Amino acid sequence: MKKKITVIKGDGIGPETIDQALKVLNCISDIYSHSFEYDYALLGGECIEKTGVPITEDTITKAKSSDAVLLGSVGGPKWDSLPANLRPEKGLLTIRKELNLFANLRPALLFPALASACPLKPEIVNDGFDVLVVRELTGGLYFGEHKTIVQNGMKKAIDSLEYSEEEIKRIAIKGFEIARKRKRKVTSVDKANVLDSSRLWRDVVHETAKAYPDVELEDILIDNCTMQLLKCPCRFDVILTENMFGDILSDEASMLTGSIGMLASASINETSLGLYEPSHGSAPDIAGQNIANPIATILSAAMMLRYSLNMQKEADAIESAVRLVIDNLYRTVDIITDGCKKVTCSEMGDKIIEALKI
Numbered sequence: 001m002k003k004k005i006t007v008i009k010g011d012g013i014g015p016e017t018i019d020q021a022l023k024v025l026n027c028i029s030d031i032y033s034h035s036f037e038y039d040y041a042l043l044g045g046e047c048i049e050k051t052g053v054p055i056t057e058d059t060i061t062k063a064k065s066s067d068a069v070l071l072g073s074v075g076g077p078k079w080d081s082l083p084a085n086l087r088p089e090k091g092l093l094t095i096r097k098e099l100n101l102f103a104n105l106r107p108a109l110l111f112p113a114l115a116s117a118c119p120l121k122p123e124i125v126n127d128g129f130d131v132l133v134v135r136e137l138t139g140g141l142y143f144g145e146h147k148t149i150v151q152n153g154m155k156k157a158i159d160s161l162e163y164s165e166e167e168i169k170r171i172a173i174k175g176f177e178i179a180r181k182r183k184r185k186v187t188s189v190d191k192a193n194v195l196d197s198s199r200l201w202r203d204v205v206h207e208t209a210k211a212y213p214d215v216e217l218e219d220i221l222i223d224n225c226t227m228q229l230l231k232c233p234c235r236f237d238v239i240l241t242e243n244m245f246g247d248i249l250s251d252e253a254s255m256l257t258g259s260i261g262m263l264a265s266a267s268i269n270e271t272s273l274g275l276y277e278p279s280h281g282s283a284p285d286i287a288g289q290n291i292a293n294p295i296a297t298i299l300s301a302a303m304m305l306r307y308s309l310n311m312q313k314e315a316d317a318i319e320s321a322v323r324l325v326i327d328n329l330y331r332t333v334d335i336i337t338d339g340c341k342k343v344t345c346s347e348m349g350d351k352i353i354e355a356l357k358i
């Protein structure tokens, strides 16, 4: 298969980790006879340095005409004092909006060999866990009307929470489709005992589920879900939820893995186009030292293969290679423990390639 990927290296450790992901993708293209064409584009601090703005039309055009976008992290202290519309984050918000990325996927994957990094008791997580939070990203409370009025001489703040059937249906379809590529279980999270928007959410999710009889569906209230994640994360496969609940749950789930350098993420739209990026930032404190953990970016590339390029076995191969390298005790500095072998960012990339070739 021939695929075009827009590559944005970004700032700080972004170029270092993206280079490792590209090495891995090149290895995949050799093994499986694919052809990946990389179209490089600017966003964030590097873009500000070269063009004066955090994103350009050129980047948006390239992204829209590609099969997927692979992005390193952006930002850094150099650009922190710029006005909001000129800061690196503005570039991120713009590309997400331009590509209409309404579904955010945040995996929380704990490899059994890294169980000691998890803050939960060993007996709960000894076998690891693999949870994917599918979060609606462009609706709900964060996009409703926000206002503060004065009533009887007192300030009153109002934030409105709206969801339409259409918005719920499209994210529900994504959740069920994704579950079909995993363990075929969807846990839909809402607050249907209190909120109208949640009751509509539950109705639409159940209606959508009729087209996916092979996927198990369970409902859970948000408050119970936060507890169950701590009690037994391995009971979950896909957690499907609205914007604010997803914001909180994806952070809670990711904390359970114990290391930010391992966490991938994706944002996708109604077509197969998606933006794939590590969950971590540009880590200016370690940039340029070749010590960053590239696994989050490499696992983001694996998600890109699975969800945008429809290359399931290639994605599985990368994830298995990462697991093997971890099992063989190779660790970057952020996840090192006694008895493990310390590797640099580029050495970790090399080890994953070696594992892919076995």
Ligand code: NAD
Binding pocket: 013, 072, 073, 074, 075, 076, 077, 092, 260, 261, 277, 279, 280, 281, 282, 283, 284, 285, 286, 291, 292, 293, 294, 296, 334
């Ligand atoms: P950060 O994620 O960059 O770093 C937090 C800590 O984790 C640091 O100690 C860092 O060294 C460490 N860390 C992060 N990724 C690592 C990796 N792959 N390997 C090893 N260690 C890693 O968060 P921050 O310090 O709050 O933010 C730094 C910059 O990144 C800021 O400018 C912020 O705006 C930006 N940022 C960008 C994104 C993004 O691009 N999506 C996300 C978050 C923060």
